[in-house]
Amino acid sequence: MSLLEQVQVGMSVIDADGDELGKVEFVRAPDPKSAAFEERVASIHGLIGLGIGSIVGIEPKVPPEMALRFFRKGYLKIAAPHFWAENYYAAGDAIERVEGRTVYLSLNRHGLDAQE
Structure with a gap:
């Protein structure tokens, strides 16, 4: 079982600096069709659409390049x-460990903003 599969809604999240970021609100598994999705949005129009979608409420609300990574890795x-306070997103590979009802990340809050 992957670390992302162990994460459940409501768990506390601690960043690499030991600061509590909040609680897990949503978990999305990696998308096996992400390669096809990436091809579809590879054009400038697709990236613009994905960017606009992130602004108007489509999850994840992150820059297009980051969203593509999240679809591949899960988040x-x-x-x-x-x-x-702002909400955060963490890619599945940013999870260091899961212990009890707590998720520990390998990145701090500033590193989460730079996941590309």
């Missing part, structure tokens, strides 16, 4: 603990 959405 989790982390709901921030406060309403004024």
